[in-house]
Amino acid sequence: MAMLSLISAADLSGSERLAVALDSSGLCELEIAATAGNQVIGLLVDGGAASGDAVTVASTGEVAWAEASAAITAGAYVAATTAGQLVTTVTNKDEYIGRALTSAGAGDDLIQVMVSLGTISS
Helix, strand or coil: CCCEEEEECCCCCCCCCCEEEECCCCCEEECCCCCCCCCEEEEEEECCCCCCCEEEEECCCCEEEEEECCCECCCCEEEECCCCCEEECCCCCCEEEEEECCCECCCCCEEEEEEEEEECCC
């Protein structure tokens, strides 16, 4: 798979390793929740410094580094928090961004994630 090259909706220069989504105009923005209906597309690899800048996003099939919001066990499904960090999810109808390949001991730890967008069905 290839990385996505998109246009940012805002300054994303401080948002590398966080979850991103598409806004209604097709621009890349920070993902703001793990609930059903969001258009999560992947993890920001390289963020632009201003609205309209090019950004690079790891999407389905890519492995990327991500920032955890709490402890995460390797193998867990992960979804975005309101800050774009990742958290374990098992909630029915939550959109997940992928599976953790490594563990996080606490919030702000970096983990590797296999991006594989989907929805929890339990």
